[in-house]
Amino acid sequence: MKFEYLLQYILSGLTNGSIYAITAIGFNIIYNTTGIINFAQGEFLMLGGMSAITFSQYFPLPIAILFAVIVTSIVGALIDFTIIRRMKKPTVLNMIIITIGLSILIREIALHVWDEKVRSLPYFTGDETTSINFFGAYIPPQVLWVLGISTLIVVFLGFFFKYTVAGRSMRACSSNITAAKLCGIKTNNMITFSFVLSAAIGAVAGAAISPIAQTQYDCGTSLAIKGFAVAILGGLGNSTGAVIGGLLIGILESLSISILPLAYKDAIAITILLIILFVKPSGLLGKSEISALKEF
Amino acid sequence: MNIKRFLSIALSLIVAAVSFSCKKAESGSIKIGAILAVTGPASFLGAPESKTLKMLVDQINVSGGINGKKLELVIKDSGASPAKAISFAKQLIEEEKVFAILGPSTSGETMKIKNICEKAKTILISCAAAEVIVNPVAKYVFKTPQKDSDAVKKIYQTMKKMGISKIGLMCGNTGFGKAGKKQLEKIAKEYGIKILASEVYDKKSTDLTSVLTKIKAKKVQAVVNWSIVPAQAIVAKNMKQLNMNVPLFQSHGFGNIKYARQAGKAGEGIIFPAGRLLIANDLPDSNKQKKLLLDYKRNYEAVYKEDASTFGGHAYDALTILVEGIRRAGTDKEKVRDAIENLKNFPGTGGIFNFSPTDHNGLDINAFTMMTVKNGKFVPYKK
Numbered sequence: 001m002k003f004e005y006l007l008q009y010i011l012s013g014l015t016n017g018s019i020y021a022i023t024a025i026g027f028n029i030i031y032n033t034t035g036i037i038n039f040a041q042g043e044f045l046m047l048g049g050m051s052a053i054t055f056s057q058y059f060p061l062p063i064a065i066l067f068a069v070i071v072t073s074i075v076g077a078l079i080d081f082t083i084i085r086r087m088k089k090p091t092v093l094n095m096i097i098i099t100i101g102l103s104i105l106i107r108e109i110a111l112h113v114w115d116e117k118v119r120s121l122p123y124f125t126g127d128e129t130t131s132i133n134f135f136g137a138y139i140p141p142q143v144l145w146v147l148g149i150s151t152l153i154v155v156f157l158g159f160f161f162k163y164t165v166a167g168r169s170m171r172a173c174s175s176n177i178t179a180a181k182l183c184g185i186k187t188n189n190m191i192t193f194s195f196v197l198s199a200a201i202g203a204v205a206g207a208a209i210s211p212i213a214q215t216q217y218d219c220g221t222s223l224a225i226k227g228f229a230v231a232i233l234g235g236l237g238n239s240t241g242a243v244i245g246g247l248l249i250g251i252l253e254s255l256s257i258s259i260l261p262l263a264y265k266d267a268i269a270i271t272i273l274l275i276i277l278f279v280k281p282s283g284l285l286g287k288s289e290i291s292a293l294k295e296f
Numbered sequence: 297m298n299i300k301r302f303l304s305i306a307l308s309l310i311v312a313a314v315s316f317s318c319k320k321a322e323s324g325s326i327k328i329g330a331i332l333a334v335t336g337p338a339s340f341l342g343a344p345e346s347k348t349l350k351m352l353v354d355q356i357n358v359s360g361g362i363n364g365k366k367l368e369l370v371i372k373d374s375g376a377s378p379a380k381a382i383s384f385a386k387q388l389i390e391e392e393k394v395f396a397i398l399g400p401s402t403s404g405e406t407m408k409i410k411n412i413c414e415k416a417k418t419i420l421i422s423c424a425a426a427e428v429i430v431n432p433v434a435k436y437v438f439k440t441p442q443k444d445s446d447a448v449k450k451i452y453q454t455m456k457k458m459g460i461s462k463i464g465l466m467c468g469n470t471g472f473g474k475a476g477k478k479q480l481e482k483i484a485k486e487y488g489i490k491i492l493a494s495e496v497y498d499k500k501s502t503d504l505t506s507v508l509t510k511i512k513a514k515k516v517q518a519v520v521n522w523s524i525v526p527a528q529a530i531v532a533k534n535m536k537q538l539n540m541n542v543p544l545f546q547s548h549g550f551g552n553i554k555y556a557r558q559a560g561k562a563g564e565g566i567i568f569p570a571g572r573l574l575i576a577n578d579l580p581d582s583n584k585q586k587k588l589l590l591d592y593k594r595n596y597e598a599v600y601k602e603d604a605s606t607f608g609g610h611a612y613d614a615l616t617i618l619v620e621g622i623r624r625a626g627t628d629k630e631k632v633r634d635a636i637e638n639l640k641n642f643p644g645t646g647g648i649f650n651f652s653p654t655d656h657n658g659l660d661i662n663a664f665t666m667m668t669v670k671n672g673k674f675v676p677y678k679k
Contacts, residue, residue, distance in 0.1 A: 005513050008538070012505035019502055116339030118526040118558060128562035129536035138505075140537045213502030214526045214558070218337075222500040254506040262495045262507050263469075 017250020023227030042224025048203025076199025235286025
């Protein structure tokens with residue numbers, strides 16, 4: 001294979017990988033606080049993308065995205081206030097079923113608020129035809145935006161969970177909710193906050209990938225499935241792992257296309273996922289001691 | 297009275313009221329059923345189709361109905377699910393006792409209810425494209441969209457004129473994509489066209505540059521993409537981002553200007569076959585379709601404030617063909633069926649329909665015309 005084609009496959013892999021990565025990060029926040037997987041995470045991306053597109057008709061792009069983040073965060077908070085908080089028995093299984101239900105609900109509401117049409121935000125730099133030439137291979141600038149934003153989010157989250165009181169309280173909730181309560185942490189508020197934060201990050205991600213992947217009322221599910229797989233691959237709860245896992249899957253998928261028909265792409269990705277989980281059940285960067293403490 | 301009791305009584309009253317009002321059919325009206333994918337993955341077909349039907353039925357009823365009889369339209373949203381289409385078909389035939397069924401929007405659904413309608417002797421005019429719907433011919437089943445194979449032939453004819461002989465294919469993994477792939481591969485030889493790469497991708501793909509890299513490496517002279525939204529726009533964008541400077545051909549599924557807008561600047565120069573609705577303004581005045589195309593377009597865009605598409609046109613054709621049958625033969629199902637089968641030179645949005653006992657589609661390759669995108673608008677393709 002010629003070098004420039006090899007490079008092109010890798011760069012194409014980065015495009016898809018960046019989408020997987022930024023989606024996967026969102027799963028980690030709620031997991032880090034409550035120990036559950038929020039299956040409505042894909043819908044946060046969709047809401048972020050859709051509302052950013054709507055706002056962008058009236059405001060410049062950065063403000064439109066800001067508003068979209070605010071709207072989606074409010075939805076995240078509402079979900080917790082109206083449903084999660086009022087559960088009598090908030091077991092992991094119950095919460096998972098509820099988030100699956102919520103994802104269907106949000107999707108249907110979005111279908112009525114907007115419609116069935118496919119939309120997309122304008123490219124942050126350049127337009128549909130712009131791409132950066134990199135030793136004979138091409139990469140659209142939006143991919144660099146997505147990667148940049150993912151990195152920023154990872155750095156921010158790392159700092160937040162390690163050094164701030166709120167972040168540490170959130171982690172305490174996930175380790176042992178009773179002990180956290182005894183320490184005086186308002187666990188309910190922390191869970192609400194985790195939904196807000198993950199909705200906000202989902203919204204940013206949804207807006208960032210909208211120019212590449214386009215947004216439709218039901219685009220959340222397929223994004224969430226890949227994002228979830230990547231989050232597990234990287235080690236649940238670990239945002240750096242999510243980014244590395246996402247890029248890895250993206251590049252491997254892309255390279256598999258060069259030799260095999262495209263139809264096998266997902267099979268390749270899932271096989272790799274399985275192999276890694278056999279060898280290292282806690283994921284690439286996950287620690288087995290930590291995952292042993294979790295219920296799920 | 298406690299609240300629960302009150303609520304349950306109120307609810308049952310509402311249910312009773314609703315069911316009563318449903319039963320009350322206007323005497324002397326003709327009930328027409330429609331099964332359309334108004335929501336779900338094929339909503340880009342079903343939504344404009346249902347809007348078109350509602351608009352047309354209103355127009356017909358305002359102007360006095362057919363032979364003095366009003367039309368009553370029952371639309372069922374199948375969400376493109378064949379299982380739902382089956383139960384709706386049974387419901388429409390057995391409970392609603394409809395005169396005829398329009399739709400479904402997709403080929404998969406149509407094939408599932410073809411036999412149900414055939415057995416119940418109910419006319420079915422499908423808005424779906426696959427040729428298997430009318431080949432072999434079923435007595436009561438018709439369809440309005442043009443044939444896939446004619447779209448392919450039209451594309452290959454154009455390629456031949458352009459001197460293109462080596463191409464790469466990309467198809468979505470939908471019923472539409474798979475049917476197109478089969479036709480593209482089958483007919484290529486007839487036109488001396490070599491397919492160097494043929495790839496099927498997931499309909500929800502978010503980026504297709506890796507597949508295009510593979511096709512690019514084969515040094516093709518053109519790319520044909522056979523899919524529905526949103527991949528149509530993604531392929532166009534990715535080709536430009538990869539600096540691929542060969543022409544991109546799309547299927548007749550590209551027939552809505554908003555898809556071209558989706559692709560933005562990357563949509564310029566896409567070549568595809570479609571019915572003449574999209575370029576109605578550019579047609580010569582002698583064209584038999586021109587007046588009805590412009591009327592439909594103007595009315596649809598005035599009522600719904602969105603661009604008319606060829607998909608809504610399929611429903612327009614289905615209803616106008618049925619109405620013409622009723623106008624000629626009255627309200628006897630058998631006679632109406634015969635009238636439709638013998639309809640000749642009937643202009644619709646898809647083309648000029650010429651039905652016969654062996655052809656329940658009634659359109660030929662001339663129903664298509666090649667178009668391209670120029671300055672964000674569809675214009676006739678000239679070479």
